[in-house]
Amino acid sequence: MELYNLIRKNEKLVFTDSGTGISKSIGEMHQSLEIENLRAVVFIYNDNQLPAIETLLNFYQSRYTVALLGMGMLENFKENLEQKYTPYYIYDPSRSSIEGYTAVNASETIVLFKRNANMLxxxxxxxxxxxxxxxxxxxxxxxxxxxxxxxANAKSIMEYMPIESEDVVPLNVPINFVYGLSIFTTNCIKAKEIVCTDKDAFQKEFWEDFKKYGFSTLGGVPYFYEMLYSIGFFRKDHPSLRYLTHTGGMLNNRLIEAIASFSEKFGKKFFAQYGQTEACGRMAYLPPEDLQRKGSSIGKPVKNGEFEIDSETSELIYSGPNVFGGYANIRDDLKFFEKQEKLYTGDKARKDEEGYYFIVGRIKRIVKLFGVRFNLDETELLLKDALGGQTVICLGINDKYLAVMYTDPSLTRELIHTVLKAKLNLHSSSIKTVHITDVPLTANGKVNYPLLKSTLESGMLV
Structure with a gap:
């Protein structure tokens, strides 16, 4: 496997578990597990800690197809997936037993569940x-x-990402999500140390590790950077930090200004990016020097990638060697790999006169009020810009109301209504405002819109 071989060539690479302090070199991890080398599926429930990373690397360089999932998934969901795909091995330290499987010691520290029935x-x-x-x-x-x-995606990322041979990189984005996986693979190829951690920036232990190990980079989605802004992260220097990466949505203007000022003052680089799982993570990036000038642009396609915009729907379409081989819904779908020539992203976009692309919203993130369609992503960004970069979440409720949720108690219903009236000519009767103290997130750190929507519609948020 070429990807594994590229990682293996980085002989100085070390993986450190932040929880235990244990470190292992890439050489020590190589073929460290006793596994049958079969053409089968393995399920790895990931928590970003060292044993999960060691398990992934061992299976990746074998004949197995790896299904990378989150350890925090509910057990009944896990069981449903396992029944559909009948994996030969399962890595899941959160369970002591799995029906139809026997626990086996793959090494002194790693236990796998092996299927009793040979269902290849x-x-x-x-x-x-x-x-x-x-x-x-x-x-x-x-x-x-x-x-x-x-x-292909790792190589295109490394064309512009300033990874250095002495870098120390935290896995603060779960690797079972494609953005975290691309951070992992590119830095494994060139960096010095990968810090395996299940901590995130909302926990003080993460910041203790930040100082202890001297992280060279951080990556996150918009809410991650909104949180950094709220705690004053951009007001002072962090000497070990050289660059930041971002993907997963649009940043508001106040946040862009703060990051641009921080970068210029302290000599950091900030890479705004755009990607999807179907293209292995990253399809476009905005060079750091264009951040102030181009604001919320996703930039231009990565090397060997191309964009086009559908003339009727404004949907952004991507093509390149990193585009996937189709979806699988049942195990019989694994018989096929159908290379997709084009990836229809589901995002609406525009292109400016200099060739820079801008995402203007999701095709499905729409609410229709009084016969007029409003893009919820654009409305969110408008409010964030008008309200000083504060976290604001917009949802459509049954095409009757625009729901606006906010976390800053100093914001008022009247102010939000005034902005929406002035900017979008929305009447107060079509707006519902809700103050929330916590923002529910998905496992990869994005705002959990479906959960908020269902909670709102059930009347639990008032």
């Missing part, structure tokens, strides 16, 4: 990795990715 089935030779786009819902729908897909 045909798997296309190109399918190396299965990733879910559904977060923690347990949907059987997987994105089928090849080693070639992953290598």
């Amino acid at each position: 089935y045909p798997i296309h030779e190109k399918i190396k990795l299965l990733l879910s786009t559904s977060g923690t819902t347990g949907s059987p729908k997987f994105v089928r990715l090849s080693d070639e897909n992953l290598v």
